[in-house]
Amino acid sequence: MARTQVAIIGAGPSGLLLSQLLHLHGVDSVVLERQNRAHVAGRIRAGVLEPGTVDLLLQAKVGERMLSERLIHDGFALGFAGKSFRVDLKGLTGDAVSVYGQTELTKDLTDARVEAGAKLLFEAGDVAIDGIDGAHPTVRYTHGGRSHELTCDFVAGCDGYHGVCRRSVPPAAMQNFERIYPFGWLGILADVPPVAHELIYSNHERGFALCSMRSLNRSRYYVQCGLDEKPEAWPDARFWDELRCRLPAPVAEAVTTGPSIEKSIAPLRSFVVEPLKFGRLFLVGDAAHIVPPTGAKGLNLAAADVRVLYQALVEYYRTGREELIERYSEQCLRRTWKAVRFSWWFTSLTHKFSDDPFNHRLQLAELDYLTGSAAALGSLAENYVGLPFEASAAAS
Ligand code: FAD
Ligand code: PHB
16 A cells, blocks of 8 residues: 555645645645646636745745746726726735645646655546544545555645535534535636736626736636526627626726636635644645635635645644644644635725615725725735734744
8 A cells, every 4th residue: 555644635726835835844745636737737726826825835945937927016996986096015915925826836836746756646536535543644635547556644625615625524523514606707808908007896786896817918807607607698799798888988998808818617616624734635726615716816826825834734744743734724724714704895996786786885885984994994005915924833
């Protein structure tokens, strides 16, 4: 039977980054991924990295291409009542965020892992976990048409919201917290220059819109849509018309349209499971929590979990001490709930929840207050760039 120190389920950003950081600190892992490499590399998802995530990628020695290709954003705009208001992140916090697509990040991480000769298995099927209450859990899976078994000291469940790890825990041992929003985001990717140098989050009585980007020639745009809508019902012309309608007029006039190269709908959800550790199984990233994308927190929270977990595991293998391991759940949940709160608040401020005009008036009043109050803007900005990390016995 094969053996490793840490069995990592899922080769999304969490699994790959954890495996890379453990490797750099001499801890062995095997990563099992259900999909093939092209599928994992092709998923279009997040785009904004907090400075703390950028630091972690540099620590993981996967930040070189990101440093040269990222776009640094010192602020973003809020659109409402026909106007735009710039939130000066740099001025308010001293920090900026980086725009670098999750697709690129996943590619950098995969390349680094493959180059280091990692045990990274794509198309690993039927993953099943046993013995998380004992000292040596086992992971069964199929690969290349054969069944395999892996023993390990720990299992890291980095397998996303629909993964197997969370479902392996007896329901009575955990508590789920969930809010489903009555809408989704319809997103398109198009090889046209972005409408502005920075992101624009727009509140409109027809619904929310977001102008984002992947590079100076590739734009990512979103409009709030109904949960039962299908991308096929949104030919490009309809999308561009709806987007422009929801933006302040000077912005709408400046939008460059073009054929979409990707179009998809994502539902919005807030979800947290507690705790995040069950015996020797840790839940990490989207396997443990989901936030609506409005605050761009999903990927950053996943990276924050990885930061805590790799330090705890390295400490354990260096010294045998389990204090950091035991604190994993509590430490990650504190940050998670603050990001859940922020993402919920920012979603509530910018999206259309009903046809009741009272709600829209309240949102406009809050936006008016927010943009006129240094204290309120400071709070928005410090959450957007990412709250500080709790000091811990960091692995160097
Ligand atoms: P994932 O990226 O979900 O990776 C999990 C991996 O586990 C996948 O590769 C999956 O194939 C694999 N896996 C699942 N089950 C198994 C199994 N049984 N066995 C083996 N492997 C398995 N965040 C933002 O900040 N901004 C955004 O705009 C944004 N847009 C998003 C759009 C969509 C459609 C989705 C789903 C998420 C979006 N997110 C966004 C969230 C962000 O992408 C996630 O927070 C981030 O991907 C989390 O990384 P992860 O590695 O924890 O999980
Ligand atoms: C994106 O570019 O996909 C993106 C940016 C900011 C968000 C959400 C998504 O808040």
